[in-house]
Amino acid sequence: MAGDQVVRNTQVILRDYVCGVPRESDMYVTSDNTISLKNSQQKIAKYVYCTPGSPIWGYGVAKVVDSSHPEYKKGDLVWGLTRWEEYSLITNVPETSFIKIHHTDVPLSHYTGLLGMAGKTAYAAVFEVGRPKKGDKVFVSAASGAVGQLVGQFAKLAGCYVVGTAGSKQKVDLLKNKLGFDEAFNYKEENDLEAALKRYFPEGIDIYFEHVGGKLLDAVLVNMKEHGRIAACGMISQYDLAEPEPLKNLFQIMLKRLHIQGFTHRDYDHIVPNYYEFVLPYIRQGKIVYVEDIVEGLENGPAALVGLFTGRNFGKQEVVALAPPQKQP
Amino acid sequence: MAGDQVVRNTQVILRDYVCGVPRESDMYVTSDNTISLKNSQQKIAKYVYCTPGSPIWGYGVAKVVDSSHPEYKKGDLVWGLTRWEEYSLITNVPETSFIKIHHTDVPLSHYTGLLGMAGKTAYAAVFEVGRPKKGDKVFVSAASGAVGQLVGQFAKLAGCYVVGTAGSKQKVDLLKNKLGFDEAFNYKEENDLEAALKRYFPEGIDIYFEHVGGKLLDAVLVNMKEHGRIAACGMISQYDLAEPEPLKNLFQIMLKRLHIQGFTHRDYDHIVPNYYEFVLPYIRQGKIVYVEDIVEGLENGPAALVGLFTGRNFGKQEVVALAPPQKQP
Numbered sequence: 001m002a003g004d005q006v007v008r009n010t011q012v013i014l015r016d017y018v019c020g021v022p023r024e025s026d027m028y029v030t031s032d033n034t035i036s037l038k039n040s041q042q043k044i045a046k047y048v049y050c051t052p053g054s055p056i057w058g059y060g061v062a063k064v065v066d067s068s069h070p071e072y073k074k075g076d077l078v079w080g081l082t083r084w085e086e087y088s089l090i091t092n093v094p095e096t097s098f099i100k101i102h103h104t105d106v107p108l109s110h111y112t113g114l115l116g117m118a119g120k121t122a123y124a125a126v127f128e129v130g131r132p133k134k135g136d137k138v139f140v141s142a143a144s145g146a147v148g149q150l151v152g153q154f155a156k157l158a159g160c161y162v163v164g165t166a167g168s169k170q171k172v173d174l175l176k177n178k179l180g181f182d183e184a185f186n187y188k189e190e191n192d193l194e195a196a197l198k199r200y201f202p203e204g205i206d207i208y209f210e211h212v213g214g215k216l217l218d219a220v221l222v223n224m225k226e227h228g229r230i231a232a233c234g235m236i237s238q239y240d241l242a243e244p245e246p247l248k249n250l251f252q253i254m255l256k257r258l259h260i261q262g263f264t265h266r267d268y269d270h271i272v273p274n275y276y277e278f279v280l281p282y283i284r285q286g287k288i289v290y291v292e293d294i295v296e297g298l299e300n301g302p303a304a305l306v307g308l309f310t311g312r313n314f315g316k317q318e319v320v321a322l323a324p325p326q327k328q329p
Numbered sequence: 330m331a332g333d334q335v336v337r338n339t340q341v342i343l344r345d346y347v348c349g350v351p352r353e354s355d356m357y358v359t360s361d362n363t364i365s366l367k368n369s370q371q372k373i374a375k376y377v378y379c380t381p382g383s384p385i386w387g388y389g390v391a392k393v394v395d396s397s398h399p400e401y402k403k404g405d406l407v408w409g410l411t412r413w414e415e416y417s418l419i420t421n422v423p424e425t426s427f428i429k430i431h432h433t434d435v436p437l438s439h440y441t442g443l444l445g446m447a448g449k450t451a452y453a454a455v456f457e458v459g460r461p462k463k464g465d466k467v468f469v470s471a472a473s474g475a476v477g478q479l480v481g482q483f484a485k486l487a488g489c490y491v492v493g494t495a496g497s498k499q500k501v502d503l504l505k506n507k508l509g510f511d512e513a514f515n516y517k518e519e520n521d522l523e524a525a526l527k528r529y530f531p532e533g534i535d536i537y538f539e540h541v542g543g544k545l546l547d548a549v550l551v552n553m554k555e556h557g558r559i560a561a562c563g564m565i566s567q568y569d570l571a572e573p574e575p576l577k578n579l580f581q582i583m584l585k586r587l588h589i590q591g592f593t594h595r596d597y598d599h600i601v602p603n604y605y606e607f608v609l610p611y612i613r614q615g616k617i618v619y620v621e622d623i624v625e626g627l628e629n630g631p632a633a634l635v636g637l638f639t640g641r642n643f644g645k646q647e648v649v650a651l652a653p654p655q656k657q658p
Contacts, residue, residue: 213579227596235580246575250542251564253591260589262582267556 012084012301016052021309027056027302036089037062039082042301043112043146055083056301059117061101061108062088077101079111084301099272106283113146114283114290115276117265121233122150123275124268126158129231129261130207134159137201139220142211142234143184144171144291151209152181153288160207163200165216179289193219204228210235214245221249221258230260341413341630345381350638356385356631365418366391368411371630372441372475384412385630388446390430390437391417406430408440413630428601435612442475443612443619444605446594450562451479452604453597455487458560458590459536463488466530468549471540471563472513473500473620480538481510482617489536492529494545508618522548533557539564543574550578550587559589 013028042060060082064072072078080098082088090097101111113119125147126132138155142148143164152175155162163183164175175184183200190196197205197219204225210217213235224230252258282288295304342357371389389411393401401407409427411417419426430440442448454476455461467484471477472493481504484491492512493504504513512529519525526534526548533554539546542564553559582589611617624633 210583217579232583235583244577244580246577247579248573248575250546250576250579251573253589254539254561254564254593256591257593257596258589258591260582260587262585262587264583264586267586 012056012298013054014052014056022306024302024306027305029299029302036064036066036087037078037082038065038087039085041109041112042082042084042298043116043118055085055088056305057081057083059112061111061116062098072098072100077104077108079116084298086298099269103276103280106280109292109294110283110290113292114150114288115279118146119150119279120268120272120275121147121265122154123278124263124265124271125151125209125231125233126154126207127278128268128271129259129263130155130209130229132158132160132207136160136206137203137225138162138207138209139197139201139205139223140164140181140209141216141220142166143175143181144179145211146292147233148209148211149175149179149289149291152179155207156180156182157282157287174291178291187216194222197223207231209233214247218247218249221247221252224252224256224258226256228256228258230258232260232262233264341385341627342383343381343385351635353631353635356634358628358631365393365395365416366407366411367394367416368414370438370441371411371413371627372445372447384414384417385634386410386412388441390440390445391427401427401429406433406437408445413627415627428598432605432609435609438621438623439612439619442621443479443617444608447475448479448608449597449601449604450476450594451483452607453592453594453600454480454538454560454562455483455536456607457597457600458588458592459484459538459558461487461489461536465489465535466532466554467491467536467538468526468530468534468552469493469510469538470545470549471495472504472510473508474540475621476562477538477540478504478508478618478620481508484536485509485511486611486616503620507620516545523551526552536560538562543576547576547578550576550581553581553585553587555585557585557587559587561589561591562593 015026015028040061040063042058059080061077061079062082064074064076064078065087067073067076078098078100082090101108103115106115110116110119130136130138132138132155136155136158138152138160140148140152140155140162141164143152144166148164148166152162152164162181163185164179164181165185165187166172166175167186167188169186172184172186175181185196185200187193187196193216201223205220205223206225206228208220208224208228208230210220210230210232211234217235220230253260279288295301344355344357369390369392371387388409390406390408391411393403393405393407394416396402396405407427407429411419430437432444435444439445459465459467461467461484465484465487467481467489469477469481469484469491470493472481473495477493477495481491481493491510492514493508493510494514494516495501495504496515496517498515501513501515504510514525514529516522516525522545530552534549534552535554535557537549537553537557537559539549539559539561540563546564549559581587608617624630
C-alpha cells in the first residue's frame with residue numbers, strides 16, 4: 001500500500017440514477033482514502049454500472065497492492081470489474097471477478113478491450129454461439145464498436161464472408177479499409193434495411209451478431225438462412241427509448257429454425273484460456289487490428305462517457321479507454 | 330399391389346392456395362389409379378402441406394405394397410409425410426421421409442401423434458432444447474394441442490413444475506384433471522398476460538414451449554428467468570394474420586441471457602430411437618395420456634381440417650386423426 005502512506009483516492013461518482021443519455025453534470029469527481037487495488041486502465045463503455053453516490057464501475061486493469069484473498073497476491077496484475085477511482089478496496093471478491101494477467105508482452109490497455117471483456121465477448125459470439133463453417137455469411141451490427149470490430153475479424157479468420165454496418169461514413173471506411181470486412185454499409189443511409197441486407201446477402205445470413213435491436217433486428221430476421229445463429233449481446237438502439245420499438249418478424253425464428261442466444265461475456269469466463277491461445281499469436285503477428293482511443297486521466301472520464309452517447313467519438317470510433325496520466329503500474 | 334388389380338384411389342385435393350382459414354369448398358375428393366403405399370391413419374393438423382390440384386400432404390401411417398427402394402420392402406409399416414389418398418406412389422423417397430414402425434403392440438394411430446411427429450417434436454422441445462433440471466418451472470402454450478399435451482407430461486416426468494395455457498374451460502380442465510399439469514389457465518380470460526404469468530411463476534420461467542407467438546410470447550419474455558430456454562416450434566396465433574402482432578420485449582433475450590431455438594421435428598429424426606426408448610415403457614405402463622379424436626374415412630377429412638381452424642374441435646381438444654373405415658392395414 002505504497003509504504004502505508006495515506007493516498008488521496010480520486011473517484012468518479014454518479015449523482016443519481018440517469019434516465020437516457022448521461023450528462024457531465026450527472027457525475028462528479030471526489031476522493032476517499034481506502035485502498036487495496038491500484039487501478040490503471042479503464043474501459044469506457046455505454047454499459048458502465050452505477051449506483052448514485054458511489055464510484056462508477058467498469059472493466060479495467062489494476063495491480064494488487066494488498067490482498068487477504070488466497071487467489072490474489074500483492075503485485076498481481078488483474079483485469080475485471082473495477083471502479084473509476086485510483087485505488088479500490090474490494091471486499092468479498094467473487095471468484096470470477098478478476099482474471100489474472102499473465103501475458104505482459106502486449107500493451108496492458110489491451111486488457112480493457114481486445115484481451116478483456118470485448119475480446120471475450122467477440123470470441124464467445126463467433127465461436128460459442130455462431131460456430132462458423134468456412135464460407136458462412138456473417139453480418140455484424142455496431143461493427144466498429146468494441147466488440148463488433150473483433151467479431152468481424154474473428155469471423156474472417158474463420159473463413160467467413162463478413163459484412164458490417166455502422167452509423168457514419170468514417171466508420172464504414174474503417175470497416176472496409178482497416179478492419180478487413182468484405183463489405184460495410186451505413187444503416188442511416190438505407191431507407192429499406194430488409195432490401196439492403198438482401199443486396200449484401202442474396203442467399204441469406206448464417207450468423208448475425210446482434211448489438212443493436214429494433215428495426216435492424218427485424219430486417220435481419222427476414223434475411224436469415226435456415227438454421228442461422230444469432231448471438232445477441234446488446235440492443236443498443238433500445239437503451240434510451242421509453243418504449244422499445246416493436247418487432248414483427250419473430251415468426252422467422254420458427255420458419256428458419258433459428259438459434260438465438262442472448263449472452264454476456266460473464267457467461268464465458270471459462271473460455272478465456274482458449275481465447276488467449278487463439279488470439280495472442282495473431283496479436284503478436286500484428287494480424288488483429290484494434291482501434292481504440294485513449295483518454296488520459298480519470299478527471300476526463302465524465303466527458304468521455306457522455307461522448308460515447310452523443311456520437312462525440314473522438315474522431316473515428318466508439319472505443320475509448322481511460323488511462324492514468326502516469327505510466328503503467 | 331393387391332394382386333395387380335386396379336384400385337380406385339380416393340384423394341383429397343386442394344382447389345387453389347388458401348389464404349387464412351380453409352373452407353370445405355376449397356377442397357374436393359377425387360381418384361386416380363397409381364399405387365405403391367397403402368395409407369392408413371392420417372394426422373389432421375393446421376400445418377398440412379398443400380399444392381392446389383394435388384392431394385393434401387400430412388403425417389400418416391402406411392403399409393408398403395410395392396417398393397424398389399432398398400430401405401423399404403413390401404409389407405413394411407412406416408410413418409411419415411404421406412398424402413390424403415388411399416394409395417400413394419412415392420418417387421424419390423428422401424432417406425428421412427419415412428420412419429419404419431417396429432413396435433406394433435401399441436395402436437398404429439399412435440404413429441400419427443404420440444409416436445409420430447407430435448411426440449418427436451415434444452421430446453425434442455423438452456430434452457434437446459429445454460434440457461430440464463428437476464424442479465425447473467415450465468410453461469406450455471397450446472397446452473392441450475398435439476404437441477403441448479406431451480410437452481407437459483414429459484416435463485412432469487423430468488421432475489418439473491408445469492403450467493399450461495389453452496383457450497377454453499374444457500381444455501383447462503383437461504390439462505389439470507387428465508394430463509397431470511400442476512396448473513392451467515385460460516389465456517382468453519386474462520386481461521394482463523404478464524400479470525397472469527407472474528402469478529403462476531413468481532420466480533420466473535425456466536423453459537417455455539412456444540407454439541403461439543404474439544402477445545403471449547411478449548408476456549413470457551418478461552417472465553423468463555436468467556438463462557431460460559424457449560423451444561419455438563409454432564406461432565399459431567400469427568398464422569392467419571395479414572400483419573403479425575408486434576413484440577416489444579425482445580430486449581429480455583439479452584437481459585436474461587435467453588436461449589431461443591426455432592425448430593421443427595424434421596431437425597430431430599436422429600433422436601427417434603432415443604425417444605422410443607424413453608416413451609414406449611411409459612405407454613405400455615399407461616403412464617402417458619394422449620387425447621385425440623379419430624375421424625373415420627378420407628371423405629370426412631375436409632370437414633375435420635376446417636374444424637381445427639374454427640374451434641369445432643370435436644368436443645374437447647385439438648388433436649384429430651383420420652382413420653379408414655376399414656381395420657388397420
